[in-house]
Amino acid sequence: MPDKPHRLETDLIHAGELRPRIEGAVTLPIFQTSTYEADGVSDRYLRLSNTPNHQALHQKLAALEGGEAALVTASGMAAIATTLLACLDAGDHLLAQDCLYGGTHGLITRDMVRLGLNFDFIQGDDPDSWRRCLKPNTRILYVESITNPLMQVADLEALARFAREHGLISVIDNTFPTPVNFRPLKWGFDLSVHSGTKYLNGHSDIVAGAVIGSHGHIRKIHHTANHLGGSLDPHAAFLLHRGIKTLALRVEAQNRGALELAEFLQTRPGVAKVNYPGLKDHPDHQRASRLFKGFGGMLSFELHGGTEAAERFLKALRLPVNAPSLGGVESLITRPATSSHAELSREERRRAGISEGLIRLSVGLEAPLDLIRDLDSALEAV
Numbered sequence: 001m002p003d004k005p006h007r008l009e010t011d012l013i014h015a016g017e018l019r020p021r022i023e024g025a026v027t028l029p030i031f032q033t034s035t036y037e038a039d040g041v042s043d044r045y046l047r048l049s050n051t052p053n054h055q056a057l058h059q060k061l062a063a064l065e066g067g068e069a070a071l072v073t074a075s076g077m078a079a080i081a082t083t084l085l086a087c088l089d090a091g092d093h094l095l096a097q098d099c100l101y102g103g104t105h106g107l108i109t110r111d112m113v114r115l116g117l118n119f120d121f122i123q124g125d126d127p128d129s130w131r132r133c134l135k136p137n138t139r140i141l142y143v144e145s146i147t148n149p150l151m152q153v154a155d156l157e158a159l160a161r162f163a164r165e166h167g168l169i170s171v172i173d174n175t176f177p178t179p180v181n182f183r184p185l186k187w188g189f190d191l192s193v194h195s196g197t198k199y200l201n202g203h204s205d206i207v208a209g210a211v212i213g214s215h216g217h218i219r220k221i222h223h224t225a226n227h228l229g230g231s232l233d234p235h236a237a238f239l240l241h242r243g244i245k246t247l248a249l250r251v252e253a254q255n256r257g258a259l260e261l262a263e264f265l266q267t268r269p270g271v272a273k274v275n276y277p278g279l280k281d282h283p284d285h286q287r288a289s290r291l292f293k294g295f296g297g298m299l300s301f302e303l304h305g306g307t308e309a310a311e312r313f314l315k316a317l318r319l320p321v322n323a324p325s326l327g328g329v330e331s332l333i334t335r336p337a338t339s340s341h342a343e344l345s346r347e348e349r350r351r352a353g354i355s356e357g358l359i360r361l362s363v364g365l366e367a368p369l370d371l372i373r374d375l376d377s378a379l380e381a382v
């Protein structure tokens with residue numbers, strides 16, 4: 001489709017758009033139909049994710065991350081589960097980073113184990129742990145570009161190289177940086193998965209997921225997706241498509257806002273620790289600067305006074321909404337121990353370094369100054 005490669009901002013708007021435009025419609029309409037008249041070539045059916053709404057999204061997402069192909073799914077977890085189940089056979093083993101999104105952690109440690117798929121957790125920064133855990137039946141290396149909720153950045157380049165050297169399929173959850181800040185396929189990863197619920201859609205009004213990679217991998221995953229059935233419904237596809245068009249503007253503003261807020265929090269005496277890779281004293285700052293265009297809109301922090309202080313702080317806030325999820329236009333704030341990481345046992349959280357009082361903030365598009373004032377007065381109230 002594209003003659004010359006475009007910049008990401010242009011691809012957000014134009015890549016994958018149907019040509020000719022349907023009835024001249026500038027915005028791709030919603031194809032609210034489950035089935036399509038036979039054309040003698042291939043069957044079109046909503047569960048098969050081959051409607052115009054799906055196909056446009058597939059091309060757009062592939063262009064954004066420099067992949068050959070993509071597949072959208074009914075949620076981020078549908079993308080992750082379908083990808084792993086498509087790429088693993090009974091008895092296979094996978095290496096997974098030790099601090100994963102809660103749902104992914106549960107999928108790997110509970111559901112997949114029941115199916116005879118085994119795993120070992122590795123530390124993103126410790127190549128010895130990668131080598132030590134590698135087995136003859138290891139098939140997949142699974143990591144996250146920025147870990148949730150501690151905002152660590154693993155040695156992603158070395159991890160992708162390690163996977164390649166050992167014939168593993170490397171899969172990375174790129175939900176936090178989005179293609180605006182990081183394009184994992186360019187750094188050697190095979191597959192990039194997303195919760196489209198978050199930044200890609202950006203408006204906290206749908207759940208969606210995506211996986212991006214080579215034709216060969218995506219064909220296989222698409223096939224499994226057709227059987228598992230987690231396809232994206234046309235209205236959600238329309239909203240995701242609409243949300244993606246403003247991704248660059250939103251993420252760039254969120255990069256700036258999060259850095260301002262992280263720097264502000266660091267100066268407050270009530271704050272014990274701030275986790276944001278954009279801060280110069282963050283242990284992964286150098287690496288993040290090399291890999292990422294921006295440091296993202298997510299940060300976490302701990303208050304002196306632990307869980308009780310955190311609860312008083314959350315109650316005193318006026319602007320950020322105390323709710324799980326992230327990446328929307330409104331700031332969202334949670335305590336991971338009770339939300340994203342509630343599925344983990346207290347002991348599993350402790351081992352992952354997630355304290356019970358840790359607070360995670362998804363910085364929205366409000367004026368950073370207003371957010372700073374709100375955080376400041378809530379800190380006074382603790």
Ligand SMILES: *Cc1c(COP(=O)(O)O)cnc(C)c1O
Pocket residue numbers: 075076077078101103104144148173175176194195196197198207208209325
């Ligand atoms: C939210 C999230 C998921 C799961 O996505 P859903 O759309 O809720 O299924 C996976 N990975 C990360 C990093 C997330 O933030």
